[in-house]
Amino acid sequence: MNIKILYFAALRDAVGRAEESFVLPSGVATVGDLRAFLADRGDKWDALAEGRNVRAARNQRMAGPTDPVGPGDEIAFFPPVTGG
Template identity: 75%
Template structure:
């Protein structure tokens, strides 16, 4: 199952990429599991790790860690953003 992952703002800078097409490994079926898997890649991916203030969206709607990841989804990770 393939999904598109996007990275924004300081997270994009830390990872050195704006996004990737990603084949989900077996056992990864939620936003939280995806984030944990990506953070497990090591440096610099630990920017997505536990305790980091990162938000997620699924198909351009805010998502919770327990939300499912489905084939063809667009998953975005980003730090909290404020307006001004």
């Protein structure tokens, strides 16, 4: 199953890329599973580790860790944003 992953702001800087196309391995069925899988890449990917303040969106709508990931989805990860 192919998906597109986007990284924004400081998270983009940390992982060194703005986006990637990705084939999900079996067992990765939710946004939380995906985040954990990416964080397990280690090194710079620790920016996505559990406990880090990271938000997610699925197909341009805010998503929680239990939201499913399906074929063709666009998943975005970004730090919280404040206005002022």
